Amino acid sequence: MARFSALTGRTAALAAVLALLSAPVLAGAPKPEIPRGKGDQCVEPTEVMRRHHMNFILHQRDETMHRGIRTKKHSLAECINCHVPKAEDPARQVHADSPKHFCSSCHTYTAVTIDCFGCHSDVPQETGVAKEDLVVPVHGSAPALDLEQEAARMVQAGGKAE
C-alpha cells in the first residue's frame, strides 16, 4: 500500500511537472515574429546562428576592441544593418525596446536580458568602413571560431553570460 501511494505520488508529481511544462504550449504562448533580414542567407547557417550568435559577437567584440580587427562578417553593426529595417520616418523606427526589433523578438520570448543596446546603436547606420565582401572575408579567412570549443568553454563557465 505504502509502495503504491509512493508511486502514485511520483506519478502525480510527474504529471504536475508535465502539465506545467506544457501549459504555455496549451495556452498558445505567442511565438516571436522574427523579422526577415536582407538577402537570402545570413553569414552562417541559420541553426548555427541561433545557437552561437552570441559567441560570434563576443569573439568579434574583443578582436575589434583590442586588436583593431574590423571585418564585417560577425560585426554587431552589420547584424543590425541586415536585420533591422530602417524606417523612413524616424518616429516610426523600431528600437530595441520594442518586441518587433529583430534582437528583442527572440530575447523577449526566451526571457534573455542583453545590455548591448545600452551603448550600441540599435538601428542601421552607415559605418563608413571600407567596402568588403560580407560573407567571404578577404585575405584568406579571419581566425575561425571553433564552435565546439566555444560551446565547451561556455559549459565550463556554467553557462554564465560574460
Add this chain to the structure above:
Amino acid sequence: MSENRTTDEGRRQFLGGTLALGGIAVAPGVFLVNVAGAKPADQPVTDKVRWGLLVDTTRCADGCDACVRACQEENGWGGPDSNEVKSSDEQKAQWIRKVHLRNKQTGSTHSLPLMCQHCEHPPCADVCPTGASFRRADGIVLVDKHTCIGCRYCMMACPYKARSFIHEELHGQKVNAPRGKGTVESCTFCVHRVDNDREPACVEACAAEGRRALIFGDMKDPDSEISQRLKRLGVRQLRADLGLNPGVHYEGV
C-alpha cells in the same frame, strides 16, 4: 644655422624620395615597404606604428572650437541633442576641450585643444582594476566599456583630466562610438577612422577651417609629416616631467 637647415631639408627630400620608391608595389598587393595605416580589416594593429598628434598652438585661434564640434558630431557626445540633461556641466562628457592659457607675468596667451594624450605609460591603464583601460599596440589608449565597471579610478589618475563618466542613460548613439551609462570615456583618436586609413575628425575639421593646427600621423615613420615637425624647436609634451611620454605634442607653448 640657415646652412644646416638647407642641408637637412636636402637630406629629407632624398630620404623621402627613397622611401616613396620603397612603397612602390612590386606586384599587385605586394609592397616592398608596408605603407603605414593601410591595414587590411582582418589584420591586427601592430607596434610598428605609433599614432601621434601635434598641436601647433601658433595656428590655433582663440574662439575657434571647430575641433570640439567635429568630435561631438563624430562621436555623438555633447551638443544640443545630448541625453545628458540631469548632469552638471562638470559632469557632462568632455572628450576634447579648448583651454586658454595666460602667462601672468608677460600676459601672453595661448589657446589649445586638450584631450586624451595617449601616453606610452598611461596611468589610467595602470590603476584600472579590470583591465578596461588599455593601450593598443599602435599607441591608442582606449576604454573597453564591456569590462569597465565605472569606478573612475582612471579619471583620478589622469593628470590631464581627459576622461569623463556617463551618468545617464543615452539614446541614439553613433554606430562607431558606442557609449553608455556607467562607463568612463575619452578621446579615442577616432580609432574607427584610423583603422580605415582616415584622420581623426578634429584634425579634418581644423584643416577644413584652413588652420591646420592639428597634424596627425605615425611617429615611428621618419618620413611622416608629424615626425618631421616633432624635430622642431619649441615642440613639447605637456607635463613631460611625469615621464608618461604622451603621443600628443604641443608646439609654441
